[in-house]
Amino acid sequence: MSIRDIFSVNRKKQRGNFSATKEKDFPEDLMTKCPECRKIHVTKAVEQNLKVCPNCQHHLKLTAQERVAIFLDEGSFTSLDDHLQTTNPLGFPAYVEKIEVDKKKTGLNEAVLTGVGTLQGDKVVVAIMDSHFRMGSMGSVVGEKITRAIEKATELRVPFIIFTASGGARMQEGVLSLMQMAKTSVALSRHSEMGLLYISILTHPTTGGVSASFASVGDFNIAEPQALIGFAGRRVIEQTVREKLPDDFQTAEFLLAHGQLDAIFHRHEMRDKVATIVKLHRKGEATHV
Amino acid sequence: MSKIMPFEEPVIKLREKIDELKHIAQDAEVDMSGEIEKLEARLEQLEKSIYSNMAPWDRVQVARHPERPTTLAYIDAIFEDFIELHGDRLFGDDAAIVGGIASFNGQPITIIGHQRGKTTKENIRRNFGMPHPEGYRKALRLMKQAEKFNRPIVCFIDTKGAYPGKAAEERGQSEAIARNLIEMAGLKVPVISIVIGEGGSGGALALGVANRILMLENSTYSVISPEGAASILWKDASLAKQAAEAMKITAPDLMDMKIIDTIIPEVAGGAHRDIDKQAKVMKEHLTATLEDLSVLNEEELVQDRYEKFKAIGQFIEN
């Protein structure tokens, strides 16, 4: 079965797991306009191409469920901590309401989906951030879910793989959201101490506090093509340094050229390549793939 | 004359009046001691009521006061035999972070801190205390050195944030901060962080994965500056005062959220009013905190840090 087939088959299956609201992520529209080259495609053709523009290879955003479907072995995924609920620690007006809207929109309890599954037969724990949920920003629940997922990987002695997609800290949770950077780090430190593998896959966009914590400290830092990755926002930097930034500033390609990434993998080859990395880190077995 | 903050104007004005009256009385050779005594009692009352009821925005003013003591001021006042150590061994030496070794109560210690300037010239040299990646990498190098020689680490946090610049991005600002977080998590020596001014975002946290976090009473610790929060929330940076309240960034706020362990009281009106007295109070707290941690072995220190940060966050589990 080709990876494209897996995508179309799994998608139907996954949808069942995540309630009927998922329909919204696959608009009725028969046509999709590429946000990069503006070319209009038949939606089905874009989906069959793993949501990569057939014209310019622009990688469109995926939902967390779509990522599960194209990355893990079919039917192997079991989610974790779907029950954790966001509160309103600073008492921001309408915060809880906004969360409720995005819960309905995405079928997720927060901006990250975590769980256990297999990747070409190898058991792994994954965390998949979803930028459709409050721009993938990290508050207490996102921090807690990622931390528990890392702890699960440590307990099971298996690799931890994260797909990042985040605008940074969740401002409505103030300094509590900042501290999630430290919380996930203490869990990663312990996972690493056990000699376990951590692969960070940075997707569009990965910025701010997420970029400045777990996203950047994988044993392998991988990115999707053209993904925006950076600490500070482009506008803030332009205002600070008063100089024009290059067009490719803070793209995956820019980071690769500046030594910040191990590799950029096209979405079509992501599953195979990452599975190979995992196989090369199997414990106590011949490592030939 | 030190910069006057709006909220303390009544105190300053009354103090000036008393001084004036003293001069006049002296010159005219009239006994006004009774009146002066009364006014001084009023001044004391006024100081108490103003300085003990500071609003978040007042504290932000104190935290940003140009004469607020910096890392080097506390190093000078609290430690002995300080030797500053430079460079990250990779790119350069970032003056926005200082670090070195010293003696504290007769014991070796490593000290690292953000360093602001007080004059414009010094601020330019120090990049206003906003580090580049090489600053964080120098800090990490000195932490690993401390771990090798089994001495505790004290970090002073005092930055608006990591520098948002082109070169900083090119050299991996994100990775430098992220690396410090994960490496600090595993340090096998006691780590204490003290917020002495503004603790801004990831740039502050990169010196903050500690066993104990202490905050000076009028310092702040936040995910974004009040101005930044105001412009995002209400598209108006001038509403920073309201944002300072909404974002909960003061020491008492962080104590309530169970993020910090101790509030170090400040001298009335702010640490800049009496650095020697402030340093003495800080030294007492540092001594006690180090003593608390001295009973933990290497494994327990790492576990202690794990539990501290694992517990931070608010959510419903049902």
Ligand SMILES: [Zn+2]
């Ligand atoms: Zn296109």
